[in-house]
Amino acid sequence: MSLNFKKTYKFAVKSALYVTLFATGFAAILAYFFFKQHRSDLIAFCLVFAFSLYIFAFFVIQYRVEVFIYRRVKKIYDDVSFLESSTFRKQSISTDMATLTREVKKFATDKKMEIETLKVREEYRREFLGNVSHELKTPLFTVQGYLSTLLDGAMDDKNIRKKYLQRAEKGVERLIFIVQDLDMITKLESGNLNLNMTEFNIVEVVQNVFDLLEMKAxxxxxxxxxxxxxxxxxxxxxxxxxxxxxxxxLIVNAIKYGKQDGSVEVGIEDLVNNKVIVRVNDNGEGIEKQHIPRLFERFYRVDKSGARAEGGSGLGLSIVKHIIEAHDENIYIESQFGIGSEFSFTLEKSE
Ligand SMILES: Nc1ncnc2c1ncn2[C@@H]1O[C@H](COP(=O)(O)OP(=O)(O)O)[C@@H](O)[C@H]1O
Ligand SMILES: [Mg+2]
Structure with missing residues (x-):
């Protein structure tokens, strides 16, 4: 351990001076009254006395202060650096109060900021949990409702039995979708997203999605x-x-919020700077202006009522945004209420 005293003598100098002045004055008065000394002897006595006392007092005070302050300062350093070793790196320990004060102040500010972020995160966590359980409740109760009705006798009717089982299955499917989305968003938000960058044909990917969603459409x-x-x-x-x-x-949304007998069109265009833009257009219900800035928030849905036949988790677009941002690309929305929407995002073109 490197002990580097940045010595301050001021304290000892002054303290020793006060002690000396008082003691010398006191001794002079005593000597004058008790021994009736001559003036010149008295002055010589005072000088010798003051000088020796001053030297002695100075060293004692300086030494004591160093030991005393050093111990305490070191203790403070140790306590503080125990909490946060990065802020108090291998700095030399000093009895210099200004440095210590500055360091402790900085430490306190850092801690305060840290606590603020933790509070925000805690709030976020609470909200997230609340949303999750809210999302899971609806399909769970649906499934439970059908199963209870079946057990209460509905299963004796062959037609109803099948219908209710199918509805229960739908509920379970929805639960699975929500859990998958949650899983994905958790991975994305914890930053554990390792992009596996490869070269591929975007037309083919869109065609794949078309094939997968054909039935739904x-x-x-x-x-x-x-x-x-x-x-x-x-x-x-x-x-x-x-x-x-x-x-x-994006295409699931375009279908979900698209109108009966409508259309979903995908376009891929070149942009400047070696980018392409992929556009997904629909002629569905559109989005009112006031909702647009919030669409990418987790769990945000324009229609909050669970009544809608095909409620999603409200996570679809936040997943989209996370993925696009992880790629350092951009996503845009253009929408006219009642007319339709266009969601588009950019991608890096390969040479
Ligand atoms: N193509 C679209 N047309 C109209 N509204 C849309 C479209 N895409 C998304 N939205 C609105 O944005 C909201 C959020 O979308 P999303 O995050 O995918 O959640 P979800 O589809 O699960 O409700 C939707 O609830 C819907 O109101
Ligand atoms: Mg969606």
């Missing part, structure tokens, strides 16, 4: 198509699986 008689023919591959560099998830979430 057919139920509302919605046509999924490209805005143009894309005979040539458009190669991009990104995490293929994650981008497929993005396209999937």
């Amino acid at each position: 057919e139920k509302k008689n919605i046509i999924l198509s490209f805005d143009n023919k894309y005979p040539k591959a458009i190669k991009v560099i990104a995490d293929r699986e994650k981008i497929q998830q993005v396209v999937m979430n």
Whole structure:
């Protein structure tokens, strides 16, 4: 341990001076009254006395102060650096009060900021848990409702039995979707997202998603198509699986919030700086202006009532945003209420 006293003598100098002045004056008065000394002897006595006392007092005080303060300062350093070793790195310990005060102040400010962030995080955690249980409740109660009704006798009726079991299964499916989304958002938000960057054809990815969602679209008689023919591959560099998830979430929304007999169109265009932009258009219900800034928030939904047939978890777009941001790309929304919406995002083109 390097002990580096940055000595301050001022304290000892002054203290020794006060002691000396008092003691010398006192001794002079005593000597004058008790021994009736001559003036000159008295002055000589005072000088010798003052000088010796001063030297002695100075060293004693200086020594005591150093030991005393050093111990306490060191203790403070030790206590504080025990809490936060990075703030108090291997600095030499000093009895210099100014430095110590500054350090402790800085330490306190840092701690305060840390506590603030922790509070925000705690708030966030509470809100998140509240939202999660709220999301899970609806489908769970649905499933429970159908199962109880079946057990209470409905299972004796063959037609009802099948219908209720199918509805219960739907509820379970929804639960699974929500849990998958939660899993994904947790991974994304904890920053544990390792992008697996590869070169792939974005046209093919969109076509895959079309194929996967064909049945869903057919139920509302919605046509999924490209805005143009894309005979040539458009190669991009990104995490293929994650981008497929993005396209999937956007097209699922376009179908979900699209109108009966509507259409969903995907376009892929070149942009400046070696980028492409992928646009997902629908002619569905559109989004009112005031909702747009909040769409990407976790659990945010325009229609809060659980009554809607196909409620999602409200996580789809926040997953999309996380993935696009992890790629250092941008996402845009344009929407007109009652007319339709366009969600678009950029990707890095490969040479
Ligand atoms: N294509 C779209 N057209 C209209 N509204 C949309 C569209 N996409 C998203 N929204 C609105 O944004 C909200 C959030 O979307 P999202 O995060 O995917 O959650 P979810 O689909 O689970 O409700 C939706 O509830 C919906 O109100
Ligand atoms: Mg969605």
